Amino acid sequence: MTLFVLLAGTIYITSAEAATPKETFGKNLVYGAYSEDTNLGHRWAMLNTALTETANTNYYWAQRNLGDAHQIYNDYFKEAALEVDPESDQIIEDKLYYNAEYIKTRQLTEVGLNRQIIDNTINKIVYMKLEKALDEGDADSFLHWYPVMETKFGISKNTALMTNQAIAEIKENPDKIHYYKNTIKSELLTIFKNKI
Numbered sequence: 001m002t003l004f005v006l007l008a009g010t011i012y013i014t015s016a017e018a019a020t021p022k023e024t025f026g027k028n029l030v031y032g033a034y035s036e037d038t039n040l041g042h043r044w045a046m047l048n049t050a051l052t053e054t055a056n057t058n059y060y061w062a063q064r065n066l067g068d069a070h071q072i073y074n075d076y077f078k079e080a081a082l083e084v085d086p087e088s089d090q091i092i093e094d095k096l097y098y099n100a101e102y103i104k105t106r107q108l109t110e111v112g113l114n115r116q117i118i119d120n121t122i123n124k125i126v127y128m129k130l131e132k133a134l135d136e137g138d139a140d141s142f143l144h145w146y147p148v149m150e151t152k153f154g155i156s157k158n159t160a161l162m163t164n165q166a167i168a169e170i171k172e173n174p175d176k177i178h179y180y181k182n183t184i185k186s187e188l189l190t191i192f193k194n195k196i
Helices: 040-054 059-076 078-084 086-104 108-136 139-153 162-172 176-195
Strands: 003-007 010-014 021-025
Touching: 040 059, 040 086, 040 108, 040 139, 059 078, 059 086, 059 108, 078 086, 078 108, 086 108, 108 139, 108 176, 139 162, 139 176, 162 176
Parallel strands: none
Antiparallel strands: 003 010, 010 021
């Protein structure tokens, strides 16, 4: 027999086969269970979905989704924001606070506008982390942060971009980051400016 126990946002699946906690947040979202396919792009998508749901659900789920978005931000993006641009962290924290107030009064237009500001600010932080990794020749950091841009902008679908070839080669040989640094920075900056 399998028993599902919900404690403080965590579902514990208890049975002879499964005794591992799986964190859950929000209405339909499941986070926390690490797999090789889980990267910052997935985390950004989860955060974005949670923020979007705050404007599309009743008060209870809106509050819950907002809390989930804040937790994801704290767990995966806040440290980077404080490192590269503390002002961006303050913007995000302020907008999350205001959204909690707007949800109480059902000012959903304001919630949606703040979601866009939070999303764009996180993208700015990610771009700054990528730029820093490229300048320092840090392939590991670059490949850690790059999936957010891929998830957000679908860069790999544009076969004309040299960045796609560069990513493949950097994965094979991290030293290639020095060779492709300027090309990647130029293409990512163009994408970032055009899409934000």
